[in-house]
Amino acid sequence: MITDDPESSRSTPPPMRGPAEAERARAESAELDGADPVLPEAERGTPVLTVRGLSVHYETDQRVRAVEDVDLTLHRGEVLGLAGESGCGKSTLAYALNRLLRPPARVVSGSVTFHERDGDIDLLGLSGEELRLFRWKKIAMVFQGAMNALNPVLTVRDQLLDVLAAHEPDMAVPARTARCAELLDLVGVDPARLGSYPHELSGGMRQRVMIAMALALRPDVMVMDEPTTALDVVVQRDILRELSRLREHFGFAVVFITHDLSLLLEISDRIAIMYAGRIVEQASARRLLTAPRHPYTVGLLNSFPSLTGPRREMRGVPGQPPDLAVSIPGCAFAPRCPYRRAPCDEHRPELSRHGQTSTGLTACHAYAEADYGAPVPAALSRGEFRPVETAEEIET
Numbered sequence: 001m002i003t004d005d006p007e008s009s010r011s012t013p014p015p016m017r018g019p020a021e022a023e024r025a026r027a028e029s030a031e032l033d034g035a036d037p038v039l040p041e042a043e044r045g046t047p048v049l050t051v052r053g054l055s056v057h058y059e060t061d062q063r064v065r066a067v068e069d070v071d072l073t074l075h076r077g078e079v080l081g082l083a084g085e086s087g088c089g090k091s092t093l094a095y096a097l098n099r100l101l102r103p104p105a106r107v108v109s110g111s112v113t114f115h116e117r118d119g120d121i122d123l124l125g126l127s128g129e130e131l132r133l134f135r136w137k138k139i140a141m142v143f144q145g146a147m148n149a150l151n152p153v154l155t156v157r158d159q160l161l162d163v164l165a166a167h168e169p170d171m172a173v174p175a176r177t178a179r180c181a182e183l184l185d186l187v188g189v190d191p192a193r194l195g196s197y198p199h200e201l202s203g204g205m206r207q208r209v210m211i212a213m214a215l216a217l218r219p220d221v222m223v224m225d226e227p228t229t230a231l232d233v234v235v236q237r238d239i240l241r242e243l244s245r246l247r248e249h250f251g252f253a254v255v256f257i258t259h260d261l262s263l264l265l266e267i268s269d270r271i272a273i274m275y276a277g278r279i280v281e282q283a284s285a286r287r288l289l290t291a292p293r294h295p296y297t298v299g300l301l302n303s304f305p306s307l308t309g310p311r312r313e314m315r316g317v318p319g320q321p322p323d324l325a326v327s328i329p330g331c332a333f334a335p336r337c338p339y340r341r342a343p344c345d346e347h348r349p350e351l352s353r354h355g356q357t358s359t360g361l362t363a364c365h366a367y368a369e370a371d372y373g374a375p376v377p378a379a380l381s382r383g384e385f386r387p388v389e390t391a392e393e394i395e396t
């Protein structure tokens with residue numbers, strides 16, 4: 001099991017300095033609507049986090065290859081969706097991005113680089129104190145079921161104050177108190193609730209409070225691991241709408257993890273599909289929906305019912321994911337793949353471009369010749385899909 005790092009929430013980075021601080025402080029005191037966005041337009045779409053060749057294994061009596069040779073680039077201001085079946089390595093990757101892995105997990109190879117405005121930071125090379133200064137301020141994380149992580153015997157105010165006291169020790173007490181109210185307001189919770197205990201709040205409110213905590217230091221990146229899975233659909237939608245508004249304004253990038261591909265299609269600029277620890281397809285949300293290239297992606301898309309499109313058969317993905325403790329020489333999806341062919345069992349397909357002009361990536365020997373039948377989009381679209389025209393331009 002992956003464990004949270006209790007130290008991480010107690011880290012005490014010094015207050016931010018310089019023009020960025022001033023800009024953020026201005027934003028905090030301004031109403032979101034109508035205020036100038038915090039992320040300068042020129043920075044939008046520039047890389048903020050680069051993952052190269054990352055492999056994470058759980059080393060017990062067996063070696064579980066939870067994340068294998070993953071390459072990802074996250075751009076400032078974008079939402080990168082990460083989807084895949086349970087156990088494919090999504091959470092392990094998310095924890096690795098924030099250096100929250102604990103034994104028996106071990107990063108066996110690769111790099112994670114945070115692109116600071118004045119230079120690159122090698123995340124895997126950060127030592128204890130450097131890491132404490134970095135976490136939550138640059139990359140914050142909202143966990144699955146995070147709402148249950150609130151302390152039941154402290155009011156919301158005290159918990160937010162604790163975060164600020166730990167991370168912004170130089171901030172005056174009245175300013176901290178004012179900031180608590182602002183943070184609640186930002187996530188759509190009435191500041192009058194500051195005096196409430198967690199049990200007096202709904203699940204949705206508690207999850208919003210957790211998001212407020214993650215936002216407290218204005219991180220550049222938010223890693224959200226199934227942040228709304230425990231909530232009902234209406235509350236989930238409200239929170240995602242709020243998140244989208246905050247992201248538009250503050251310009252943080254989001255890695256959003258869920259097994260719900262239809263949700264990702266609505267909220268993401270780009271989507272990476274994970275299978276058995278590897279990224280098997282990566283493309284803009286629009287391209288993934290309209291022209292999926294990997295048979296597994298097609299299977300995932302066909303697993304969701306349509307609310308607005310014509311009736312169609314839901315096929316899903318027959319078979320089981322492989323045991324990650326067993327090394328697989330070829331394509332891990334081959335045993336479940338209707339397009340399996342000679343090289344699939346012996347040679348692992350590289351994640352490569354679809355063509356000279358395309359920006360999407362696929363790891364599949366068969367996609368060029370595979371016939372996926374009727375296009376998926378009409379069947380899947382719920383009418384709320386938010387096409388992002390610029391996403392492909394910023395893909396690497």
Ligand SMILES: Nc1ncnc2c1ncn2[C@@H]1O[C@H](COP(=O)(O)OP(=O)(O)OP(=O)(O)O)[C@@H](O)[C@H]1O
Nearest residue numbers: 001002058064066085086087088089090091092324
């Ligand atoms: N502490 C551990 N020791 C051994 N194996 C582990 C450990 N934690 C996770 N794993 C294995 O690593 C693999 C990836 O797990 P991970 O939780 O990252 O997947 P996931 O895609 O996030 O799944 P879910 O959607 O269910 O959260 C799985 O096969 C899981 O069984």
